Structure formats: structure tokens, C-alpha cells
Amino acid sequence: MARPREFDEATVLDAAAGCFWSRGYEATSVRDLIEKTGITGASLYNAFGDKRTLYQKALDHYVEDSIANRIRRCEQLPPRRAIGVFFEEILSRSLYDPEHRGCMLVNAALDVAPHDPDLQQVVAAMLTRIETFFRRTVEAGQADGTITRSLTAETLGQHLLGVLMGVRVLARVRPEKALLEGVIAPALALLDRRPASEA
Amino acid sequence: MARPREFDEATVLDAAAGCFWSRGYEATSVRDLIEKTGITGASLYNAFGDKRTLYQKALDHYVEDSIANRIRRCEQLPPRRAIGVFFEEILSRSLYDPEHRGCMLVNAALDVAPHDPDLQQVVAAMLTRIETFFRRTVEAGQADGTITRSLTAETLGQHLLGVLMGVRVLARVRPEKALLEGVIAPALALLDRRPASEA
């Protein structure tokens, strides 16, 4: 056997994700990563490959840790409430964000994905995962009568995904509570409406 | 007097904006800019200052040329139609975008603005300008009865701004017509709804 590692992989990925999250991909140097993760360059390259590969692993780690986790928590709630709680969490996260880092996945969607076909597919798949959560939740809400049937679950899921992206972008430049609430409120109000045919 | 310039300022700003738009701020080198603009480094620094200053001027140029121009055109239309046409243009721009560059202002909001307080204020002001267009148009539509009064013009304007950001982000990673239409449709449908009290 050989000498054991002196670092914890998850801890390093946390720190690396923090760097990329704060500064973006291009503006983060390998030396930044070395300093913030606390491990040396050789260890970093040995364990995670080059900068690009590390980025993808850090993004995976982030998504699993924060987004997938939030989805899992919300899936336990009644449908209409699940969507409400989801956006409440997004709102409070966006407002308490001293560095204005936003969501690392949304940042990746604009910063890195368009220049890297592999990563574009990864990010697209992650966004589809969020969209699917919305769609399925809307379907459940339509089934139990708590969400309108005036639009299809597919369309509403797509709309909610778009609104989520919009909130995350605006929050980085104009983190004003009233603005973000104004973006979200109509989307939630729309869910509650009765179909026109029942009016 | 002195030797006259051999380049056209607007043409250079167009080319520079194209570079930053395609590659982002950090990934664009001054050598890229020199090549694409066709002028030399000395001319570039003399006429536009450093890279950061050039970026801001290029962004200004872009916004005035494409966003402000679109707003001016839409302002001539009846309110409800103005918003519909606005999003139709966004949709077709987003779908015909071989490089997936999206909107340079939205890119700036995530790529550059969070790391540069001055630029953050500039971008925030530009976004407010779009929001104001939406709000005023909704107000006019509410006045002539073509847009619902079930939500305030302020809230609807904020929502439309958020949806616009969302479309622009999604289009860069998942430029699918059905998805983008699904994001937009509920927002437009919401405008047409009658207030619940009239149902």
C-alpha cells in the first residue's frame, strides 16, 4: 500500500466550488484553488485532474449538495406548498448573499457551458432535473385540485424554471426584496387561478 | 492639428462588443480585440483606455444599439401588442443564435457586474430601464383595458423583467423553441386574465 491522503475529498470540492462560485471559471487561478483548498498543486492534479475537470466535479458536488437537496426536501411537501417553499428559499438565499454569488449552476450556464459542449450537456441535464421537479409537482397539484388546469403542467413547469433563472440573475445585480418578490408573485398567483371555463 | 484617426469609433466598438459578447470578459484577451477590431494596441489604449474601460464602452454601445432600439420600436405599438412583439423578437433572436451568445447585457450581469461595483450600477440602471418600459406599457394597457388589473403594473413589470432574464439564460444552454415558448406563454396569458372579482 501507499501513503494515505491527508485531505478530505468533499472538503476540497467544497472549497474549490466556493472559488469558482465567487470568481467564475476564468477568473479563478489554480493558485487561488491551491490556497483556498489547502492542498498543493500536485495533490490537486493527482486527485482531480486539470482545472476544467476539477470545475466539473466541484459543480457536481455543489448541485448535489444544494439543489438536489432542496428538491428532495420540497418533494415531501404538498404540491402547491412545495413550489411556494422552493421559491421562498430561493428568495431568502438570494437576499442573504453578501458576495452576490447567486447560484453556481446559473453562473455556469452563462459563464462556462456555452464554450464547452460537454459541460453544456451537463448543465442542461441539471436544468432539466429542476424543470422535471416543477412539472411533476404541478401535475400532482393539478391532480389534487390545488393548482390550476388552465395551463398544462409542462408549460407551467417551463415557466417556473424560467422565473427561477430570472430571479437568480437579477439578484446578483439588483438584490432588492421588492423586485424579486414582484418577479415571483405573478408566477405563484398564476398557479392558484381557476381555469377560465370555470369562471 | 494632428494626424487623423484611421478607424471609425463605432465600428471598433461593434467589433469589441462582439468579442466580449462571444467569449466573456475574462476569456477575451487584448490581443483578440486587436485582431478583431483591426486596430493596433496603442490606438486601442489611446482611444478607449484599458480593457475594463473598453468593455464598458462596448457594452454601452451594444445596449444603445440593440436593447434601447428595441424598446423604442415597441413603444410605438399598442401596449398589449408591444409586450407580445418584444418577446417574439427575443424568442427569434434566442433561437437564431448559432454561437449561443445570448444577450450581452445579461451576460454582463453575471460575468462582470458582481465583481465591479461601478459596472454593477451601470448594469442595474440598464435593467431598470427595461423594467420601466414594461411597467409603463402595462400601465398604458391597464388604462385602455387590454391588460388585467388583477396585479399592479409594478409587479407585472418586475415579473416580465424576470421572465426576460430567464429566457435569455435558458436559451444559451437549452435553445429549444418549445421550452422558451413555455417560459413566456404563462406570463403573456397572465396579462390577458380578467381580475378574479369580475369572474
Next chain:
DNA sequence: TGCATTTTGGTTCGACCGTTCTAGAATGCG
């Protein structure tokens, strides 16, 4: 015509980039 002024085309600068390499330290197994 010549002088002051500005632009132009390259070159050059020190700094930093991502990555690799060289040593040596630390482990489990035979």
C-alpha cells in the same frame, strides 16, 4: 515649409497563467 501634435505599427515588459517535474516523506505488505 517646418513645427506641434496625435496616430500607428511593433516591440518589450514584468507578472501571472495552467501544468509538470523533482525530491522527499509516509504508509502497508512481504
Next chain:
DNA sequence: CGCATTCTAGAACGGTCGAACCAAAATGCA
């Protein structure tokens, strides 16, 4: 105990970065 293996620490690599510098060229005015 020693050997193969994998770790750590840090120096070093070629390359590129943003920016500054330098003559030479080109103008309008005296």
C-alpha cells in the same frame, strides 16, 4: 525491516496576459 507505492512540498516550465514604450508617419497651422 525494506521495498513498492502514493502522497506532499515547492520549484520550474513555456506560454500568454494586460499594459507601456518607442520611433516613424501623418496631419493643420504658423
